[in-house]
Structure formats: C-alpha cells, structure tokens
Amino acid sequence: MQKENNFSEWYNEVIRKADIIDDRYPIKGMPVYKPYGYKIVLGILRMLEGLLEEEEFEPIWFPILIPCEIFSKESKHIKGFEEEVFWVLEGDQKRLILRPTSETEMYYMYSLWIQSYQDLPIKYFMTNTVYRYETKATKPLIRGREILWNEAHTAHRTKEEAKKMIKKSIDIYLKLFWEICSIPHIWIIRPQWDKFAGADYTIAADTVLPDGRFLQIGTTHMLGQNFAKAFEIKFMDKHPYIKVDDCVYEAVSKDMNIKIRFKVQDSSIEYEIFDLEKSSIIRNGEYRLDNKDIFMVFDEIVVKELGKNFLENLDRYKYVWQTSFGVSMRFAAAVIAIHGDNKGLILPFSIAPIQIVIVPIYYENSQRDLVLEYSRKVYESLKTEYRVYLDDREDKTPGWKFNYWEFKGVPFRIEIGPRDIEKKRVVVAMRQRDSKAKKIVVELDNINSTIKQLVDDYDKYIKEEAKKYFEEKIIRVGSYKDLKRAISKLKVVKAPFCMEEGCARKLKEELHVEVRGTDLEPEEAEGRCVYCNKPAKYWVYIGKSY
C-alpha cells in the first residue's frame, strides 16, 4: 500500500483498516463512522466548539427539516442548492427538505429574535448533520451525502463588525487547523463565480492532498445583508446622537466635515451647525419640542438643515450584517491524508483517541504477572492526564501489537518487559513517518515530565513533516507549459491570471483544474495570464480539487 503512488487506494484502505469507517452500509455516500473514526471527528469538533465558546459563541439546535418556502426565500441561495437537496414527503407532497446547510432555517428565526441593536451581535454555532444529494462519486469523509460539521452564524449591527468576525473566524480556524492539528493550508478568496450561494464573498481554507488536489477544509462567508433582506432581519439601531453634557447632544458626519450640536431646553431645542475644518459655526436655530421625542426632533432638524445624507444611518430601522462559517469532517480526511504514511495513520497528539498504548512483554508465565502488574501501575499513573490504553491481550504477540497500534496512529507506545522492571524504567516508542518507531528509555520516576516533553517533540515533528510536504506541493508557474507539467506531477500552482470566468472555464475543460482564487491580500501580477495571454491581474491558486 503506497501512499505516494496511489493515494486513492491508500486512503480507501487506511480508513477501512484503521476502523475509521465501514462503507458497507447500502446507501450511496452514507457510510458508518466507527468508534475510532468517530472519536477522531468528534475530537476535532469538540476542540472547535471549545475555541468558539472561548469567543463567546453559544451552541444552539435547529430542526433537520426546512419547509421549502423558507428554503426558497433567498433567490441565489436556492439556485445554488436546489439541485442537491433531499426531499421529505409530507403525504405525497414535496414540502420539506433535509437541510443542506442551515442559513435559511436559522435566519427565519433570527428575524423573530432580533428587534433592537441590543439584541446584537448574535453568535451561535451548531454541530449537526447536513444533507446533500450528491450524484457523482462519493468518498468517505471527503464527499458524502450526510455531512457532520460545525457551522457558526453571526448577525451584527454594522458591516465593520461583520468584517471583524470574518477575521476572527480565520483566527479560530487557524488555531484548530495548524496549532492543534498541524494541517498546513492557505486562505483563499474564492472567485465571484465560486462563492457561496447567497454570499457577498467567500473565503476558504484549502489544503492539498498527496494526489495533488485541493481540499477545502473550512469556509467563511460574508453574507452581507442578502439574507437579512430576504428574511427581513431588521433591528432598531442606536440613535446617532451622543450625549456630551447635561441636555447637550452632538452628531458628527466625518464625510461632510460637519458637526451638529443640540441643546435641549424645557420646551425647545437650540442647535448649532459647525464646520469642522474651519471650526466655525455655519448656522444655528431653534425648534419647538411640542412634547415630541427629542431624538425624533433631532432627526427633523437634521433632515431639514442638512439633508438625508448627513447621517447615512438616520433611518434607524436597519438590516443586520451576517457571516457564516463552517468546518466539516472533511477536515478529518485532511488529517488522515496528510499525516498518514505507508504504515497507516499518524495522528496529532491532541486529537488521537488513544494517545499512549502500553504493550506488556513477557516470555514465560512466571514473568507474566509481574509485567502486567508493573504495566498496570504505569497505566494508572498516566491515565488521569492522557488517553491511555493497556493492551494486555494474550492472543497477540508484541510485534503484532506494535504494527496494529501504529496503523491506528497512536502517537506513543510504552513497552514494558522484564528488563525494564529490573531497572525501574520503560521504553517509550514514538510514531515515526515511514520508519520504525523511535525508542527512548525513560526512568519510571520522571515518566510524566518526560512524556510532557516528548509530546512537544512529537508535535513539532509532525508539524515539520507537514510543512515540508506542503511547501513542495505548491509551485509558482508563469506559463501554460509549466502549469501543465506541475499538474501532471500532482502539484497545485500559483499563477498569474486575468480573473475572467470564461478563462477559468476553459482551463477546467482542458486540464480539469479549478481557479481557486487569490490570497487574502491579493498579489498583483504584472505579466500575462497563464492561459489566455491577456494582461494578468492577480496571482491565483490553480489546481485539481475535490
């Protein structure tokens, strides 16, 4: 089983043999996730939930079914998804769908919940399953019809806040992807023709699998006010008048360089309009209050004196700004595919279902009890801090167990035999890429502190390996010839591009590659488009993809 030569075969074999999935369940694209595999996926999702909760997101649950009228509300959204939803019949009527993503069902309720700016921001997440009717070939964890994932949905008062949330989502995912799981990846702004249906723009994290294909492991969407308008998610905003003193209020327009100041009296309001540049009063006046709300009178004065444009937010009944972002179990596929080797899985320490396995070794029955007792002691001393498993099966030889647990990607193995008991030590073996485990003799007395150190070493080791791998996967090319050669060598490329959709389509037809998009800070290109030879606009990422 060669990972480099035939990745697809390797992947299929590993996920079955390592007890990740059993795909014999007879529905296309719906395999069973076995405990070992499910624990990996859950471990990742729990880490993510923890990170979200640190940022004051709250968990929430919505139903799995969406009435089709609600689903259809945002026109671009439904266009993007209508062909790939599962219908649920009510009687013989197609009225319900299995959610393919939760924007519509959530935002239907958001419109009921949000009334005031004080209700904002809303930051909810949901770990759930979504359903997409895939007709093409499916692949466990990578493309299925049932997707386990975590989606977060926020609503904000201003565009700026929403933008900040986009940035925050990237920070959160960066922690999960790189710091915790050591998956190298790049953040890419998707081209307009490839954004999420209903979004203003989409930013996605892409990694590259060993077969040279991009795999999207996380996405974050600026939804703008598209869903807000479709679902009427409006709120009464804070008035723009700032109280500067007793009975004195001010409003400022930086665009117009103008400030207006109100002084509230018993039955009237005096106002002064300043030119901020010249710091002089342009004009002033007085208005009768007539028992009206002072802020309504402020509005009247502003409109009359300065026009509706003075404060763009004078209409205080506004649509929210929204973002949504998600990470699916696809990410677990990246962890398996990128770290694994020809001996099976290699798992990041923090998400490994079993972090340390203890293998007792003995030659004759007289040693057996002693070794097992010693092994149990070591097990007890480690189990509060780590997920440890004592493999005391007697029908398997130590050599068999070594290979078995290495296949499953257990980071550390502790070998305990008669020699170790004598010397009050253990042998710790660390999972290594494509070679036998690295063995380290550890004194029993400082086993806990040594393992702590070894965890750091292990983490650093898989990060270095992954980084090396990833750096070789992305190649900068300037010509079509080089692009073609790179693709044939199972790489993805960064190339100058004209940014025309038609050009991207032709590239897809000819080389079956996709234009994935630009860097977050798009890198301007000076030369010619790698395909059509017209002047290039930006360097973009191009490659085959899942």
Added chain:
RNA sequence: GGGGCCGUCGGCUAGUGGGAGGCUGCCGGGUUCGGGUCCCGGUGACCGGGGUUCGAAUCCCCGCGGCCCCA
C-alpha cells in the same frame, strides 16, 4: 449531466455454461512473545429481482451499491 468498468466467505481473491477453491480473519487446541510466530482442526460466500437454458456465480434485462473517465 454523459460514458466505461466492477460486485464470489468478515477482508483480499481464483473460477467466464455442468465440481465454489486459495490466502487472511474469526472460533478451538498446542507452540511462540523486545517489530505482523508456527502447526493442527473448525467456521464461512456467488448483491437483489426477473429472463435465456436440461443446467447460470458465469449470458441478457432492471434495481441497488462501488470504482474510474469525460462535461
């Protein structure tokens, strides 16, 4: 959306019109145990439905499922 290939014990596979066999796993026993011990015995399958035929795992049709290629 279009095309191709495929489906045999739990897994891998041989058999292409007339005996369903091997390896592995699993169960029992013995032997081994610091890198997948070895031996003996047992267990276990033709994806579902229809058709052709004296006779079908094998040929034909439909369905379900898998893999690959093209748009």
